[in-house]
Amino acid sequence: MHTVPAVDAAHLPQLLKAMPKAELHMHIEGSLEPELIFALAQRNGVKLPYAGVEDLRRAYAFTDLQSFLDIYYAGASVLLYEQDFYDMGRAYLTRAAQDNVVHAEIFFDPQTHTQRGVGMETVINGLYRACRDAEIEQGISSALILSFLRHLSEEDAFATLEAALPLRDRFIGVGLDSSEVGNPPEKFARVFARCRELGLHLVAHAGEEGPPAYIWGALDVLHSERIDHGVQAARDEALMQRLVRDGVPLTVCPLSNLKLCVVSDLAQHNLPQLLEAGLKVTVNSDDPAYFGGYVNENYLQLFAATGMNSQQAWQLAVNSFDASFVTPQQRAHWMRQLEAVFARYAALA
Numbered sequence: 001m002h003t004v005p006a007v008d009a010a011h012l013p014q015l016l017k018a019m020p021k022a023e024l025h026m027h028i029e030g031s032l033e034p035e036l037i038f039a040l041a042q043r044n045g046v047k048l049p050y051a052g053v054e055d056l057r058r059a060y061a062f063t064d065l066q067s068f069l070d071i072y073y074a075g076a077s078v079l080l081y082e083q084d085f086y087d088m089g090r091a092y093l094t095r096a097a098q099d100n101v102v103h104a105e106i107f108f109d110p111q112t113h114t115q116r117g118v119g120m121e122t123v124i125n126g127l128y129r130a131c132r133d134a135e136i137e138q139g140i141s142s143a144l145i146l147s148f149l150r151h152l153s154e155e156d157a158f159a160t161l162e163a164a165l166p167l168r169d170r171f172i173g174v175g176l177d178s179s180e181v182g183n184p185p186e187k188f189a190r191v192f193a194r195c196r197e198l199g200l201h202l203v204a205h206a207g208e209e210g211p212p213a214y215i216w217g218a219l220d221v222l223h224s225e226r227i228d229h230g231v232q233a234a235r236d237e238a239l240m241q242r243l244v245r246d247g248v249p250l251t252v253c254p255l256s257n258l259k260l261c262v263v264s265d266l267a268q269h270n271l272p273q274l275l276e277a278g279l280k281v282t283v284n285s286d287d288p289a290y291f292g293g294y295v296n297e298n299y300l301q302l303f304a305a306t307g308m309n310s311q312q313a314w315q316l317a318v319n320s321f322d323a324s325f326v327t328p329q330q331r332a333h334w335m336r337q338l339e340a341v342f343a344r345y346a347a348l349a
């Protein structure tokens with residue numbers, strides 16, 4: 001068992017920024033900054049219902065998940081051509097690399113675009129090319145996860161899967177996002193079963209606003225390998241035990257939970273308790289352009305609010321690699337980088 005060198009609290013913010021980490025829960029459309037939304041709107045001649053960048057930023061005062069989704073879909077309306085998806089992907093990966101994200105598993109919502117007449121290949125090829133170029137030029141590894149919009153029908157999800165299958169080698173799995181309450185996992189049982197047959201990785205949002213029953217459904221009906229959010233699991237002791245027993249990762253997004261009023265105060269966030277209970281918790285940014293920060297900002301604000309320490313930082317970074325869909329060799333490589341960063345900061349007594 002590896003002993004983690006303790007790092008002084010004074011160096012904790014620097015350590016959090018410097019440590020290598022994987023980001024496993026972020027929606028690429030949620031990384032569209034107001035500046036890029038307006039730049040793309042101008043390039044593509046799209047008219048937006050906001051006067052300018054500041055006017056749009058002011059609208060980011062959300063009261064719940066739905067109030068956010070309304071603006072999120074308006075923002076995504078500027079994405080029309082492959083180059084737009086490429087530019088969005090590169091912008092996120094450049095920003096993530098600055099946060100020492102060494103690997104990102106990125107959600108994209110094809111239905112948000114295909115409904116507007118944008119071709120599936122436009123979406124996937126633009127994003128895929130961005131991932132490939134970022135790996136070559138910035139050394140950041142990444143993969144794409146196709147997410148179904150759960151407020152739409154399962155038939156629509158099937159049609160989306162069908163349209164994406166010719167590009168099967170360009171995404172590693174499927175997810176389930178958008179409006180949670182009223183759209184339980186069971187609604188997508190058949191399409192997830194099909195994706196499982198196809199050998200795709202399976203993840204699903206559950207237990208963000210929805211009840212623990214939705215997490216049970218994601219596990220037992222969808223066979224989800226990770227639970228995105230999952231913070232409502234704490235309300236169900238048997239579920240907590242199940243998540244620990246099976247080592248199911250939770251991709252938690254602290255600033256998203258704060259901004260969408262899932263928690264009223266970051267100091268009250270249950271991430272430290274979930275970690276203490278032995279769950280494989282990770283920290284992620286969800287929709288960083290909308291929720292007030294990229295992944296390092298999530299770590300920094302969470303640690304400042306809850307008083308978490310360097311041992312917990314270590315565990316979260318380790319979890320992010322364990323929970324990712326990469327090879328053991330790749331994981332071992334990043335673990336050595338993590339050890340080196342901790343050793344460097346521990347020496348600064």
Ligand SMILES: [Zn+2]
Nearest residue numbers: 177205228286
């Ligand atoms: Zn999400």
